[in-house]
Amino acid sequence: MLETIWFLLWGVLWAVYFMLDGYDLGLGAMMPFLAKNEKDKKTIFNAMGPFWDGNEVWLITAGGVTFAAFPKAYAVMFSGLYTALMLLLMALIIRGVAFEFRGLVESDGARKFWDACMVFGSAVPALLLGVAFANIFQGIPINAEGVFQGGLLTLLNPYGLAGGVLFVLLFTLHGCLWLAVRTTGDLNERAGNMAAAIWPILVAVYVAFLALTGIYTKLLSNYLAHPILLLILLVPIFAIVKTRTLISAQKWWKAWASSALLIVSTTLFGVIGLFPALLPSSINPAFSITIYNAASSQLTLKIMLTVALVMVPIVIIYQFWMHKFFATKITDEDLGY
Amino acid sequence: MDVLMLSRLQFAMATMFHFIFVPLTLGLSVMVAIMETYYVRTGKEVYLRMTKFWGKLFVINFVLGVVTGITLEFQFGTNWSKYSEYVGDIFGSLLAIEATVAFFMESTFLAAWIFGWKKLSAKMHCACIWIVAIASNMSAVWIILANGWMQNPVGYVIRNGRAELENFITVITNPFAWSQFLHNGFGALVVGGFFIMGISAYHLLRKNEVEFFTTSFKMGLVCAFIFSIAVAVQGHGHAQEVAHVQPAKLAAMEALWETTDSAPMYLLSVPNEAKEENSIELFGIPGGLSFLAFNSFDAPVKGLKAWAKEDRPPVTVTFLAFRLMVGLGTLFPLLCIWAWIKRKNLVENKLLLRVMLYSIPLPYIAIWAGWAIAEVGRQPWIVYGIMKTSDAVSPIVTSQVAFSFIGLTLLYTILGTCEIFLLTKFARKGPEPVKA
Secondary structure, X not given: OHHHHHHHHHHHHHHHHHHHHHHHHHHHHHHHHHOOOHHHHHHHHHHHOOOHHHHHHHHHHHHHHHHHHOHHHHHHHHHHXXXXXXXXXXXXHHHHHHHHHHOOOOOHHHHHHHHHXXXXXXXXXXXXXXXXXXXXHHXXXXXXXXXEOOOHHHHOOHHHHHHHHHHHHHHHHHHHHHHHHHOOXXXXXXXXXXXXXXXXXXXXXXXXXXXXXXXXXXXXXXXXXXXXXXHHHHHHHHHHHHHHHHXXXXXXXXXXXXXXXXXXXXXXXXXXXXXXXXXXXXOOHHHOEEHHHHOOXXXXXXXXXXXXXXXXXXXXXXXXXXXHHHOOOOOHHHHOO | OOHHHHHHHHHHHHHHHHHHHHHXXXXXXXXXXXXXXXXXXXXXXXXXXXXXXXXXXXXXXXXHHHHHHHHHHHHHHHHOHHHHHHHHHHHHHHHHHHHHHHHHHHHHHHHHHHXXXXXXXXXXXXXXXXXXXXXXXXXXXXXXXXXXXXXXXXXXXXXXXXXXXXXXXXXXXXXXXXHHHHXXXXXXXXXXXXXXXXXXXXXXXXXXXXHHHHHHHHHHHHHHHHHHHHHHHHHHXXXXXXXXXXXXXXXXXXXXXXXXXXXXXXXXXXEEOOOOEEEEEEEEEOOHHHHHHHOOOOOEEOOHHHOOHHHXXXXXXXXXXXXHHHHHHHHHHHHHHHHHHOHHHHHHOXXXXXXXXXXXXXXXXXXXXXXXXXXXXXXXXXXXXXXXXXXXXXXXXXXXXXXXXXXXXXXHHHHHHHHHHHHHHXXXXXXXXXXX
């Protein structure tokens, strides 16, 4: 029972991470297509500035919770996806310092350099997270001892790459909507148009990804065993449609929330299909890392659950406050003009 | 090189780099919070400018601490997967709690502080930096509880082929870990104090913003003074705990080879690991080591030879790091006393100011040395007495680790250079001029 609760919490944490860091990763990746001049760039940096760090902590928490609740899954997942993860970390490091250093340098060349770091450091994690999760959905070659039997290229299979593209699209749409929330005038218009332009591509890739999921993964078997669960799929379908109508209506906050719902429900749709595995083995299902063979002791799960039940709502409250209070339209005064 | 050695090097490199930023974050956050509190209470412009100036340096430093910390968390899984599997039940939960109770708060409220100058009321703004300071130090508590458990494992039972939690309270009240936390925390305040004094000294040497930097210098001095003494006193207590809990580490710290009753303390000795003896031992204080370690001049102290060769920590590194730490730890209070005597007329004391400027790196070196003793001195154990480092490493291909090691080293070198360049630039620039 505790294992199942933690499995759901594990899924929710990753989903929240994608929902939050998704917008700033997506916006960072889209910067060259949205910004026309220095002021636009500053605005984009400012749109993410107060939030990216708090958002990224969800990654640390998701990682930490995997470690605490399912140590074996953490061990196998992170050592198995070694190179991909190291690339992800390096990209996130480069991105984090770009936030800080860009504002402190004065020459055009140095600014351009940090801009490039921002784009690289945003696009690469979006892509890699998608590749990683698609591979988890599909199963990775782990043997009976939980040792990864593949190489770097193992992960770059068609389904993995499709997952990467899907994440990039989800995140960039989400990021454009965030910029629309925080801006007025030209930049707002451009962000809205860009979101509208990404939307049909996203829909096409989404449908293709679902079809590929049927072919490459066993996720659907969970759903076919309990067809009622398929109703969950209505949520992302609703969200994806709603996002488009809200973009047309120019209701930016709501469009953003709808895209957030899309990301969360997509992640959870995948995670529920995975149950009870955390990391299926593509060699033999018997080698899979499941919540039962990976979980921590009951005592640890209980204590961690208490901590989570007390602390996570508090975190949500102050992060919500932060977003509500600071996510206002950016003015010239905010940029120091 | 094999995966084990590369993983160890990578971890050491990543931790040491991370630990350029952490102590200053811990120490300076408290100092900036105090400055802003002074401002809120007195309304004096100088305190506001101090908050902004030192706060800016704090923020530049903070970001690198954060991003390099993420690498560390994930390295347990990537490079030490056998370890993660074996102790995740306890160690993993402490890390997860750290993120939920401290790191979120630190990151969120620091952003509120940076972006909230115009949006928040003065009191609310000041509260934000206090939350950052408290959360940073709280984060250190949980991380060091995790490290302290590796040093002195308690509250667990070996079951199902791994270490499982038996008593959570025992784990979070681990006295060895709390002693480590205090030692580290006091050290961080020394780092903060000397950082402020050193940069103030730079400007005072140029007679730049004399009032601003005299006030800053004095604040740094008070902080460094109190905590350089505290860290020394507490450090002695901590060493006694090491003597009880990790006798092999103590023997390595002192390069004591034979188990000796009434062990002397040599002011000068040169260990020779190959020959299992010290090539030089001079100026022995009879019973000195016994007394320092066990409060009794004739207490027996175990020598390194009491352990099989493969169970001994690397002696030279541990021994030298300990000398370095204690030497610097003795120097800090002396420097503080000197500065205290001259505090009324700082600008005239060029020699003092120059010494203080060049002393900025010293507390960093001391705190690095301290961690080297803690980590190297505990080898070959990753969890003292339970799991060896060589059994902890991931079953992965060498080339992967070689790639990440080279990549991270290059990246960190570049970032470290940028960071030092920027810190120096803004430290030199001084505070923003007063608005007319």
